[in-house]
Amino acid sequence: MRIQLSAAKVHNDFIRKVEEMSGQDLLKCYQCGECSAGCPAAFAMDLLPNQVIRLLQLGEHEAVLKSKTIWLCAACQQCYTRCPKGVDLSRIMEAVRDLLMLEQGDRIVIEKLPAETLAEFPQQAFISGFRKYTA
């Protein structure tokens, strides 16, 4: 993938908001890959957790917004716990999700969830899910 860098792009408005909402300094990450190694959902992701940070460092947030990775992060905090630089990636994922949903609307339509799912899953799954998939 060819990427053109510029100061304006690297410090773009979206990236600034992600840093503000998450309270995380994206440039702390030096790409060791510990987050991707420990992530239990990485096998199903199109972008690995460390790639999400790398793309955001380069101002390439459009690629992150299109990926399913941000919706597969369950905030288990394994990555944050093991990060040698103390970067809380789950906070970054949450900021990206929230900013995207504020612009494009909720990820899920609650009324469209299958009746059997609603009847069977524990309440906890919906409350968490609604908080993560709606803004």
Add this chain to the structure above:
Amino acid sequence: MRIPYYPGCTLSTKAKGFDQAARQSFAALGIELAELKTWNCCGATFPLSRDNLLDLVGPVRNLVSAAAEGDKLAVACSTCFNVLKRSNLVMRNEEDKREKVNFFIEADYAGSVQVLHLLEILRDEVGWDNLAKAVKKNLADLSVAPYYGCMFLRPPKEMGFDDHENPQILENFIRALGAQVADYPHRAECCGNYIAAFDLETTKEMSYLILASARKAGADLIVTGCPLCQFNLDRWQQDLAMKHGGFRPIPVLYDTQLLGIALGLDATTFDLDKHYVDPRPILAEKGLI
């Protein structure tokens, strides 16, 4: 001893057996878990965006209720425990957020309550030795895999619950009950959490890794302290057995159910029949029910 107790939404609905076993077991150990007079759902997730104060309202209202009834709050569900404990730390340590949340809910709360998980109460108030003395059944022939999931332990700086890479509290609990501990590497891996309700195929595989790892370690059953972990691990095992040849389904119990059984309590109110992988055959085989 009487400790104010927060059951939470799932323990009052889908996981009543977890709640019943907790109350009865603690009563047998001389501790009354006194349900808060007023409580609401904790929100089931701790808000990770810095500007999201609204999601702190639910948990903090519970903490305010708890403060009116004592200086401790006992919690059974590890997700509620995580949310309440982290929200409490915000109220204790972050002045700006404390002021705003207090203003919004018309309270004056500064994080005074100590949020305690039931396992901590067993460890610190009862003590493992005393617990071992209270055990009425012989579990020596039972191999139990402890499953922590995420919420007990992480983030460790805030939860301060146990060593996050090598936790021991569930192991010590299992040993105090007289059972054997099945040591396996996936005990603190995430089961998929709420993602299961929206992307089931991914989380089934996440659960499978945990279940297969516990089986490989020779476990007869798994214990956990989270209703969503319990559901995710328990629910799809028939499908997983069809997909992964050689996998034998393994029952997933709540920690309090195993506690109640070990204490010799009548397990008929523990809802063992509501589990998807029936735990009763193995418990009967080991002479425990």
